[in-house]
Amino acid sequence: RPVLAIDIGGTKTLSALVDGDRVVAQRRVETAREGGPQAWLDAVAASIADWSGRYAAAGIAVTGRIAGGRWSALNPAILPVPDGYPLVEVLTERLKVPVTAVNDAQAAAWGEYRFGAGQGTDMVFLTVSTGVGGGFVLGGRLLTGRSGLAGHVGQILTDLSAGEQRLEDIAAGSALARSAAGSGRWSGPPALLAAARGGDPEAEALVDGAVRPLVRAARTLQMLIDPDCFVIGGGLGLAEGFLDRLRRQAAGLPPHYRPEFRAAALGAEAGLIGVADLVDL
Numbered sequence: 155r156p157v158l159a160i161d162i163g164g165t166k167t168l169s170a171l172v173d174g175d176r177v178v179a180q181r182r183v184e185t186a187r188e189g190g191p192q193a194w195l196d197a198v199a200a201s202i203a204d205w206s207g208r209y210a211a212a213g214i215a216v217t218g219r220i221a222g223g224r225w226s227a228l229n230p231a232i233l234p235v236p237d238g239y240p241l242v243e244v245l246t247e248r249l250k251v252p253v254t255a256v257n258d259a260q261a262a263a264w265g266e267y268r269f270g271a272g273q274g275t276d277m278v279f280l281t282v283s284t285g286v287g288g289g290f291v292l293g294g295r296l297l298t299g300r301s302g303l304a305g306h307v308g309q310i311l312t313d314l315s316a317g318e319q320r321l322e323d324i325a326a327g328s329a330l331a332r333s334a335a336g337s338g339r340w341s342g343p344p345a346l347l348a349a350a351r352g353g354d355p356e357a358e359a360l361v362d363g364a365v366r367p368l369v370r371a372a373r374t375l376q377m378l379i380d381p382d383c384f385v386i387g388g389g390l391g392l393a394e395g396f397l398d399r400l401r402r403q404a405a406g407l408p409p410h411y412r413p414e415f416r417a418a419a420l421g422a423e424a425g426l427i428g429v430a431d432l433v434d435l
């Protein structure tokens with residue numbers, strides 16, 4: 155029987171029945187930001203009510219930190235998760251099957267390592283999404299760390315003239331949405347990216363405001379752990395032209411510092427497939 159996989163992000167929540175590396179059915183609901191965990195889980199449950207009995211175990215990947223089955227936000231601006239929400243306990247009670255929980259980017263890292271663009275490598279997964287998330291698979295092992303923090307690249311502090319900010323304050327989808335709105339010229343990140351592809355100088359400068367700090371972070375990670383590759387996912391990370399910009403920005407680095415960027419082969423399903431596979435471990 156397939157595994158029920160759920161992926162709660164800052165913008166959308168995906169649910170799927172996953173069989174190995176195959177998503178056999180998928181549903182999507184918006185994550186109602188201010189609703190809180192109960193409302194988020196209610197929306198999921200309603201959208202998959204007809205799947206009951208089709209799975210014997212569940213895995214849930216979430217934006218935020220998981221430790222001992224409890225869920226907390228690191229950056230409530232991405233999603234305001236209350237501190238220490240007993241996610242595994244609540245979901246086990248609701249679904250009546252064993253539940254495994256992990257951070258969304260860690261789950262996607264594992265999916266890409268097992269079945270996607272990072273197979274057989276030491277890899278860093280980076281999602282450029284509502285926030286910036288990350289996951290490390292080194293020596294065939296997914297790192298979660300002492301308290302679930304491992305890989306939280308979006309929380310790295312950048313020291314820029316504007317003041318110290320988290321990487322994801324300047325380099326994520328929500329930052330580009332603010333840039334687009336602030337310019338008054340573009341409706342959102344997709345339009346801004348399209349204009350940058352077309353060579354509009356203002357659009358290029360705004361997009362590079364996200365690309366540059368991401369490449370700097372990747373360069374730092376290359377120095378620290380020297381991975382074989384960086385697998386890039388997320389709505390913005392996988393948007394047309396974004397990866398090319400990362401590569402172009404990195405091209406000036408000396409070869410041994412230069413991160414190798416690859417597109418997530420599993421696309422938006424990396425977290426679902428990864429967390430489903432973690433259930434079986």
Ligand code: BMX
Nearest residue numbers: 164217218228229283284285287308
């Ligand atoms: C934030 C953090 C990470 C998450 C990343 C990407 C919260 C709520 N989330 O850095 O745990 O992996 O965003 O999340 O603190 P996404 O929702 O953008 O996919």
